[in-house]
Amino acid sequence: MLTKKVKNRIVFLSLIILTLLISSIFIFKVLQKNLLYFLTPTEILNIQDTRINEVYRIGGMVKKNSITANKDEIKFIVTDFNNEILVTYKGSIPNLFAEGKGVVVEGKLKDKKFIIAKKILAKHDENYMPPELETIMKDAK
Amino acid sequence: MFHYFSFTSVFKIIEKLINFINSIFFIILTIGLTFALVLSPPDYLQGETVRIMYIHVPSAWIALGCYSAIFFLTILHYIFKIKNFFIISKSIAPIGLLFTCLAIITGSIWGKPTWGTWWAWDARLTSMIILMCFYILYIISIKFIKIDSLKDKISTFLILLGAINIPIIKYSVDWWNTLHQPASINITGTNTIHSSMIVPLALMLLVLLIYCALIFLMKYKTEIIKIKKKNLFNYD
Amino acid sequence: MIKNIFLTNTESIFVLASFLIVFVACFIFYKKTLKTLKKYENEFSKEVSKLPKTRRQSVLRKSKIINHILVSTKKSI
Numbered sequence: 001m002l003t004k005k006v007k008n009r010i011v012f013l014s015l016i017i018l019t020l021l022i023s024s025i026f027i028f029k030v031l032q033k034n035l036l037y038f039l040t041p042t043e044i045l046n047i048q049d050t051r052i053n054e055v056y057r058i059g060g061m062v063k064k065n066s067i068t069a070n071k072d073e074i075k076f077i078v079t080d081f082n083n084e085i086l087v088t089y090k091g092s093i094p095n096l097f098a099e100g101k102g103v104v105v106e107g108k109l110k111d112k113k114f115i116i117a118k119k120i121l122a123k124h125d126e127n128y129m130p131p132e133l134e135t136i137m138k139d140a141k
Numbered sequence: 142m143f144h145y146f147s148f149t150s151v152f153k154i155i156e157k158l159i160n161f162i163n164s165i166f167f168i169i170l171t172i173g174l175t176f177a178l179v180l181s182p183p184d185y186l187q188g189e190t191v192r193i194m195y196i197h198v199p200s201a202w203i204a205l206g207c208y209s210a211i212f213f214l215t216i217l218h219y220i221f222k223i224k225n226f227f228i229i230s231k232s233i234a235p236i237g238l239l240f241t242c243l244a245i246i247t248g249s250i251w252g253k254p255t256w257g258t259w260w261a262w263d264a265r266l267t268s269m270i271i272l273m274c275f276y277i278l279y280i281i282s283i284k285f286i287k288i289d290s291l292k293d294k295i296s297t298f299l300i301l302l303g304a305i306n307i308p309i310i311k312y313s314v315d316w317w318n319t320l321h322q323p324a325s326i327n328i329t330g331t332n333t334i335h336s337s338m339i340v341p342l343a344l345m346l347l348v349l350l351i352y353c354a355l356i357f358l359m360k361y362k363t364e365i366i367k368i369k370k371k372n373l374f375n376y377d
Numbered sequence: 378m379i380k381n382i383f384l385t386n387t388e389s390i391f392v393l394a395s396f397l398i399v400f401v402a403c404f405i406f407y408k409k410t411l412k413t414l415k416k417y418e419n420e421f422s423k424e425v426s427k428l429p430k431t432r433r434q435s436v437l438r439k440s441k442i443i444n445h446i447l448v449s450t451k452k453s454i
Contacts, residue, residue: 006220006221009219009220010220013216013219013220016298016301017301020301020302020305021305024305035264035317036317036318037261037262037263037264037317037318037319037320038318038320039318040318059318059320092257093257094254094255094256094257095254095255095257096186096187096255096256096257097257101186104320119257119258120257121256121257121258121261121320122255122256122257123256123320123322124186124187124255124256124322125322126322126323126324126325126333126334127325127333127334128184128191128194128325128333128334128335128338129184129185129334129335129338130182130183130184130185130335130337130338131182131183131184131185132182133185133335
């Protein structure tokens with residue numbers, strides 16, 4: 001049913017798609033590290049050559065009961081449930097920033113356990129529900 | 142085998158469909174907006190801001206859907222050389238570009254009160270920008286290249302190259318650490334979105350899909366008229 | 378909830394802004410598409426009326442679609 005021309009075109013097309021796929025896989029292997037928007041505390045710990053005073057972005061959960069705020073500075077701990085990093089920050093805080101919620105902090109790394117943040121971003125999770133339901137779920141726990 | 146796609150029979154259907162959509166569009170729009178802005182509950186964390194999702198998510202879906210449609214049509218056009226497929230993908234492309242831009246803009250407006258920033262160069266957002274670039278390149282290539290054979294080759298290649306981006310957009314939130322949250326709605330498995338919020342989402346998706354269909358039919362009709370005008374002097 | 382929307386707290390401004398942007402953009406895009414469609418329809422009917430009479434009749438007899446296009450043009454003018 002298929003003429004020879006059509007067959008040739010199919011072969012040519014699949015060759016192009018194959019080369020594009022393979023080359024893109026290689027490109028993403030190379031870019032893997034740059035594609036991460038933030039590192040987790042564990043990843044920071046595992047990097048061999050962390051440069052002190054360099055700007056990093058670190059993401060994780062705000063540890064429960066770890067927020068302490070005095071006059072104009074706020075301190076809290078970011079955790080990925082294996083390792084933790086202490087954060088200090090001056091400035092405005094996004095509305096959704098809260099204990100037990102996701103957060104991404106950007107700032108200068110002072111050592112592997114301590115970062116001075118320049119910017120805080122709240123990371124929203126994929127759960128959406130009405131407020132009444134949330135209180136019900138909390139009561140159930 | 143493809144003579145069902147002949148312009149004459151299609152043209153009548155297009156006329157009827159355009160009239161039909163014009164008559165029902167505002168009813169569905171009102172219902173969708175009532176659900177999205179009034180009847181649906183606010184989110185437990187984001188409050189009212191969650192309503193932006195009701196246009197952001199359908200826009201993003203439509204943007205991806207349009208690209209996938211163009212991708213398959215382009216492959217079929219390349220293999221079987223059916224001009225109609227090219228005309229269809231030409232009519233879809235501007236719709237895809239519009240909704241890619243809208244998804245990026247509404248997402249940015251959502252990001253400010255939720256994340257605390259308008260923009261972040263994470264994998265999801267960056268790959269959406271790349272998708273927008275591919276739409277623009279594709280539209281430019283079919284608009285400004287005058288030689289037909291060259292136009293075919295370049296636009297096909299662009300679409301193939303950009304298609305790599307589609308799974309990256311879809312899975313970027315699972316493969317890498319991104320600021321953007323993972324998908325809430327999965328075809329297989331559980332949804333992490335409450336049913337009272339799925340209804341307005343589905344309705345707004347329907348509204349935008351109908352709008353897309355209307356624009357597509359108008360653009361397709363324009364293309365048919367263009368071709369017929371060109372052929373007007375070739376009838377014998 | 379409708380109260381919350383029209384109260385100008387910061388959240389509802391973001392919501393209204395994004396909805397407005399989407400609808401304005403969609404409306405402009407619709408108008409633009411309609412304009413080009415009308416433009417080509419008009420040009421087309423002009424071209425047909427320019428044809429010499431005998432030729433026009435034979436074209437109209439042979440191609441149904443041209444009839445359709447002309448009918449839809451007249452309706453929308």
